[in-house]
Amino acid sequence: MFSLGRAFVPAATRAFSTSAPRSTKVAVLGAAGGIGQPLSLLLKQSPLISQLSLYDIVNTPGVAADIAHINTDSKVTGYTPENNGLATALKDSHIVVIPAGVPRKPGMTRDDLFNTNAGIVRDLAIACAEHCPKAHILVISNPVNSTVPIVAEVFKKKGAFDPRRLFGVTTLDVVRASRFVSELKGVSCEDAKVTVVGGHSGVTIVPLLSQVPNGITIAETGAETEALIKRIQFGGDEVVKAKDGKGSATLSMAFAGARFTQSLLRATVGKETGVVEPTFVQSPVMADKGVEYFATNVELGPDGVKNIQGLGSLSASEEKLIEAAVPELQKNIAKGVAFVNGSD
Numbered sequence: 145m146f147s148l149g150r151a152f153v154p155a156a157t158r159a160f161s162t163s164a165p166r167s168t169k170v171a172v173l174g175a176a177g178g179i180g181q182p183l184s185l186l187l188k189q190s191p192l193i194s195q196l197s198l199y200d201i202v203n204t205p206g207v208a209a210d211i212a213h214i215n216t217d218s219k220v221t222g223y224t225p226e227n228n229g230l231a232t233a234l235k236d237s238h239i240v241v242i243p244a245g246v247p248r249k250p251g252m253t254r255d256d257l258f259n260t261n262a263g264i265v266r267d268l269a270i271a272c273a274e275h276c277p278k279a280h281i282l283v284i285s286n287p288v289n290s291t292v293p294i295v296a297e298v299f300k301k302k303g304a305f306d307p308r309r310l311f312g313v314t315t316l317d318v319v320r321a322s323r324f325v326s327e328l329k330g331v332s333c334e335d336a337k338v339t340v341v342g343g344h345s346g347v348t349i350v351p352l353l354s355q356v357p358n359g360i361t362i363a364e365t366g367a368e369t370e371a372l373i374k375r376i377q378f379g380g381d382e383v384v385k386a387k388d389g390k391g392s393a394t395l396s397m398a399f400a401g402a403r404f405t406q407s408l409l410r411a412t413v414g415k416e417t418g419v420v421e422p423t424f425v426q427s428p429v430m431a432d433k434g435v436e437y438f439a440t441n442v443e444l445g446p447d448g449v450k451n452i453q454g455l456g457s458l459s460a461s462e463e464k465l466i467e468a469a470v471p472e473l474q475k476n477i478a479k480g481v482a483f484v485n486g487s488d
């Protein structure tokens with residue numbers, strides 16, 4: 145489990161710095177945005193990163209200059225499209241995190257972002273496949289259920305696809321679910337661990353509340369449980385509404401994105417074993433239902449995806465939630481695949 149104290153405070157940086165690898169470059173694409181800036185700030189605190197490479201179409205020099213003054217050991221560089229900036233930003237990257245693209249406004253679904261974000265993600269994926277084909281690609285840009293297949297199809301066309309290295313970042317769903325359960329039950333977030341599976345939009349977000357450990361019991365049915373499930377599935381809308389036209393979750397997403405990136409670094413460069421995070425990956429779990437990508441808990445290893453965990457035992461209500469997620473996921477995934485394959 146990610147822990148601020150362990151991973152991100154300067155004291156921990158000093159404690160870990162002697163064993164940190166000499167050259168681990170992490171690139172953030174969309175680094176000047178609402179998510180990109182705080183995410184880059186949090187990543188600057190990671191002792192497992194030696195170079196933080198910040199790319200955006202605007203404003204990156206300022207963001208990079210600012211973050212570069214923080215006295216942790218990593219070097220920060222900023223790039224815009226000028227002077228072949230994207231290629232330089234990506235070259236030799238171990239991880240590329242992608243929060244580039246537009247966020248929702250009230251009344252929009254994540255799928256409504258497809259028309260703008262699909263092209264942005266496709267073009268960035270082409271650049272990744274050309275300049276850092278072995279990098280781990282972490283997709284934050286929505287709609288995640290479609291943008292992850294877009295990246296996969298681009299990499300397949302370039303002969304560079306390795307499903308162990310492509311991740312849709314769904315960490316915010318478990319971060320939220322944990323917080324909501326802790327509020328409802330009056331328990332610590334540390335204890336309120338919620339497995340969330342499926343995808344990253346509305347009904348495709350499926351919390352497995354019957355599996356919450358540590359003696360926390362949540363009724364299978366009833367108004368309280370229904371409201372909790374709805375809140376987890378539509379937590380993003382809560383933020384979009386509160387921001388009232390000024391975007392969607394940025395700070396909690398930066399926290400979640402930093403947690404996932406740090407976990408992947410711990411497993412890949414830190415060679416730590418037993419690192420498990422939920423993530424939307426090419427997965428056998430629902431393949432027999434025609435769903436090629438699916439989020440479950442995944443054990444991360446030196447090459448990325450090491451072991452995709454199954455669903456465990458489900459209540460009858462959870463079976464129904466998964467059934468409801470399947471057609472939506474099929475549609476979202478097919479849309480992403482068609483976008484790349486129809487765009488030659």
Ligand SMILES: NC(=O)C1=CN([C@@H]2O[C@H](COP(=O)(O)OP(=O)(O)OC[C@H]3O[C@@H](n4cnc5c(N)ncnc54)[C@H](O)[C@@H]3O)[C@@H](O)[C@H]2O)C=CC1
Binds near residue numbers: 178179202243
């Ligand atoms: N996976 C998840 O759980 C979450 C995903 N998101 C998604 O993350 C994305 C970004 O959200 P925000 O940071 O709030 O948006 P934002 O608009 O504040 O920032 C996006 C940044 O992307 C940059 N950008 C646009 N086109 C680019 C390109 N071709 N190359 C590089 N950079 C480019 C923009 O200049 C801007 O700085 C949205 O699609 C949003 O829906 C948001 C929250 C949670």
Ligand SMILES: O=C([O-])CC(=O)C(=O)O
Binds near residue numbers: 247384
């Ligand atoms: O709701 C949105 O559009 C942003 C997002 O993915 C989230 O907050 O989970």
